[in-house]
Structure formats: C-alpha cells, structure tokens
Amino acid sequence: MNLHEYQAKALLSRYGVPSPKGMLAESAAEAAAATGALGGSSWAVKAQIHAGLRADAGGIQLVASPDAAVKTAEGLLGRRLVTPQTGAKGKLVRAVYVEEAVGTTQELYLAVLVDRGTGGVALIAAREGGNDIESRMAAAPEKLLRLPVDLEAGLDEQAAAELAGKLGLEGGLADQAVAVMQAICKAFGELDASLIEINPLAVTSDGALTALDVKMVLDDNALYRHQDLAALRDVEELNPTELEAERFALNFVQLDGDIGVMVNGAGLALATVDLLKQRGGEPADFMDIRPEASRAQVAEGFGLLLRNPNVKAILVNIYGGGILRCDTVAEGIAAACKAEGLRVPLIVRAAGTNGELARKILMSQGVPVTFAGSIGEAASLVVAAAGKEAA
C-alpha cells in the first residue's frame, strides 16, 4: 500500500525524523491559510499523488507569497499531473501539501527496504540524493552504500556512524544522521513497511538534517495487524476497475489494449500477456484469478472484461490445479455471459483439473466459444479475432 508524502512524514515524525513544518490543503483557500499558520516568507506547494518525479512535472513549486501559494494550489488542484511514473493519463491532484521552504546545502539519499538478494532488511544510502537517483545508481551502483539491518536488535550504532562518515557527515550532523537511520529502521519494523525512502535527506543552511521528501510503502499482507494504518489507504488513487477486481479475489491491472485476458496464476498470466504481444496483439488487462476464487467471483471478473468498451476479443487461459478447477471458471463465465451478453469473440483454453468438463459446461450453456488446445493456438486465435473485429 502506497502512502502520500504527508502521511509518510507524519508517521516518521512519531519516530523523531525531522521534516519541514507543513499542512495539507484541499482548496486554494486552505493553501493560503496554511501559509499564514506556518509562518515564514516562502513555502513549497507539493501535489499529493501516488507517484514520484513530481518536481519536473510542475508538481512541486516554491512560492514567496500567500497569493502565489493560492495561484499555485489553484493550478494544481483538480488537474491531472503527468510524471514519468503516472502513465500518460496522469494522476488527479486532490490535495497539496504546503510546507515551509528550507534552504539546503547538501542532499543525501537514505532508504530502508527488503533486500531480496539476501532475504534481509537493508539500509541504503548515497551522498547524492535527488530526482534521478534510480538512473544514477543504475549507472554507478558502487555509490549506493548498503548496510544490513537486524530489525530485532535494531540498527547497530557503530555501523550507522561509519555509514554517516562515508556520507561525508561529521560532528552533530553525523549524530543526527545516525538518529534518523535508527528511527527509520525502527519505523520499518513496527509499521511492517516494505519501503521507506527519504529522498532527499537534506542538510539545511542552518546545519540540521531534514526529510524533504518521503516515500513509504506498507506491506499489504501485514495490514491485518495494523488497522490504524489500513485507514490511511487512499482508494481514490486506485483505478476503480482494479479496486472492484480486488474484492473478487482477482489480481487485476488495467492495460491499454483491446484483448481482454483472464488467466489463473500470476506467472501464466504474465506469460500469456507476453505471448499476445509477441503475436501482435494488445492486451487490455492483466487478470490473475486467485486459486480460491468462487464461481461468483469469476463471474464478476469476467463481467469487468465484458464491460470494457475497448475489448474486441477475450482470451481465457486456465490451467486447473491447486484448488482452482476449470469447471468453476466455466460456470462463472457462463453466468456472466448470461447476465451481460457476450458481444465479442471468446477464445477459451481450459487444461488441467476438469478442463474437459469446463468445455462441456460452456457448450451446454450455449456460450459461443472457440476452444483452443494450447496456449500458442489460443494466442493466435484471439489476436486474429481482435484484428477481424477492427477491420
């Protein structure tokens, strides 16, 4: 689960991580009020969306008067902000975070994440933070400093102090850095985070460390033990169709193409989408039916494909196994077709547990289906069917 910058900063401040004073504003008037309440003479107005690289897209602007804050807030609120991480349609800005502006002399990078290579938690740091950290670190990975973290024991102070030294920090700044490192490691464990990233962690002109921007991702699988954090979820940031799919035991990601895709299992779903692209097709979605899905949930999922106006043909690729049986899927599809009508060609490949039964169910329910005997045949048939409709 992604958090907004203002939520992440509020959470980290509980752990003693300093960040500039700020207030959330959902209207231009609130932005003006925020400048008054915060005091000072210049502020940063920052669009709150679940995507990074906001600054270059105009999503973060410095203003030097309350009037300018109002103007900037008006320009951002209600608009869609497009950054390299939002996709072409961008993300609707529904709130801005107004923050006191701080002068900085140095910008560092600091993060805690699960290091998949070792299966442990790691603290990551770099001397130079900033917007293009990912590409710079890909180009010069040796500049990325790593420190393994034992969450139960807490971050080792000695090791943290050495890391601060490698970042070029001395004296009081080094002590502050150690405190921030220990705080974010503690927060990481207690909040069940999968990523906490402070980028940049700035050295201010008056010689203090402050978290200028924070990105935090929490582990969805652990939210059951954090009811308070689950409430921070911003459903408006999610694609409504994806949100609907989530309720039906489906993993669903909307794509831009015209072939509706329903597959069981993430790996087979990825492979099916790849194969469609390789055969010249354009998938409209990635849909992975979870093993425990019921007939009714499959019907709801198939309904999402039927209601997508871009869809010109549908491919169902099911390998029955585990507790998911092909007949359950077939019954769900038949029910959805009966309820909503099937207006596009449907190609079904049903293999594994009860595959034959699935074919019988679809035929006996009168669903007009073309059956494919293999994943390759299924892909070719559906790409051709989508093309024919287009012509």
Next chain:
Amino acid sequence: MAILIDGDTKVICQGFTGKQASYHMERAIAYGTQVVGGVVPGKGGRRHLGLPVFDSVVEAVTETGATASAVFVPPDSAADALIEAIDAELPLVVCVTERIPVLDMVRVKQRLAGSETRLIGPNSQGILNPGRCKIGVMPAHLERPGGVGVVSRSASLTSEVIEQISEQRLGQSTSIGIGGDPVHGMGFVDCLELFFADPDTDCVVLLGEIGGDDEEQAADYLRKTKPSKPVIGYVAGLYAPTQRRMGHAGTVNVFGQGGAADKMEALRGAGVTIAASAAEIGQTVRQTLRS
C-alpha cells in the same frame, strides 16, 4: 532418483485439518506419497484422513520419523509454524501458504541460516517427484518420470510447461516451485546445484518472472560453474508495466532492476537456451536435448 524427495520421504502436514490442507493431502496420499500424520496445536491425539494428529512438530517427528513437512498454516501464524519446523530440524519444509507478511519471512530466513532445513516457498505449489512423492498443490496428471528437472517461480506456468514437456514425450525428474514471494527459502541456484548433482536429471528448465534477482544470481552461478547439463530458460513479464505488483508480491521492480529482458539476457549470456515464447518451451527442451 530425484532431488530432495523420493518414495521414502515421510511427510507430515502442518495445519493438517484445514480445508485446503485436507483437500491436497488427500490427493497426495492417493498419489502414493507417504503421508504419516499432521500437526495442529490443540488437536493432538485426534485422527484426520486416517492419520494421527500431533500438537507439535517435534512430537510428530519423534512419533512418525517424518523427514518433510507440508505447511498449509494461515498467513498470520505461518512464520511461527515454519520456525517450529526449522527448530525441529526437519530436512525439508514446503510452504504453500500465500500472503505471509514479508517481515515475518525475514525472521524465518534468519532462523533458516545455518540450520539443517531446506525451505521451499512460501507461496509455492510444492515439489513433485513423478510417480513417487507429491508435496504441494500442483495437478499431477501430466507429470511422469523422466530426465527434465523443472524449477519455477510460478505454479500455473509450471503446469503449462509440464504439459509442453509431456507433449514432447519427455518426463521430469523433479519439479519444484520456489514460490512467488520476495523473501523465500531455496532459490534457483540451490535447485540448480542439486539438479546438476542428480544422475537422473539430464537438463533443467528454469522458469523465472519479473522482480528480484533470482534469475541474475542463477546466471552468475552458471557462468562460474559452466555445468555440463543444458539449462533451458524462460522469464515471464516481458511486457508487464513496471512499478506494479503483477499478482505475485515478488513481481514489483525496485530501482529499475528485475526486468524480464535483462534477466533473459543475463541467462543467455551464461549459456542458457532461452525459449522464444511461452508456447515454445517444450519444443526448446526437445531441441536442446537433441543437439
């Protein structure tokens, strides 16, 4: 022969009396797996599927001589169940449970270091030695004995590939799902080592997907060891959008790493024959074995 399991493997099931566990263990027994009992805290002394139920793993191991555990315990208590199995020094633990909090798995991984246990999963379909032993949730109707070792991060894709291998009139020595989670037990490298040492495995099919660096680690290992057995590879997610979780929690890319194209390139560079598409994996195995 096979790797990790064979006809002598004695299996207990943790979370034995649950609905999913019951369904799959019944099928494992029908398949011929030596299932010797189960563990459900608080239900010790009962019988389930005609087998004894124990309160703890240690007790089950002492009473039955079990050498492997199938873990079907729900996500909120799965990590503790895994740690219990590790502490009981079970040689093999197979975890089917999905959606275990990742920091719980970090804790399990710490306990695993230096232990006697090999962990498969979590979020794994399990491990199968055709005709002898099945621990997990995979369909087994098409698996048959042969010389192809299969190691995969995805259950459904494994079924697809087993079908393609069978169409080529080939069989498997062992198929293993290492699971779709970011922090897991055995990786590709561990499985490759075992397959290369197994006299009955002629070649290995490695099925990867986006996210993480298991494939890159496998490539490094293969480049260094230059094994005599051929490896056939496929990586799913070539056209997946980045920064999105595609079903498996392990599929999110961080720092732009973990793309399918890079993984395939790394594997190809290490001598792996990459199948041109998901529809051509069986054929590629056949051609590789011929050449």
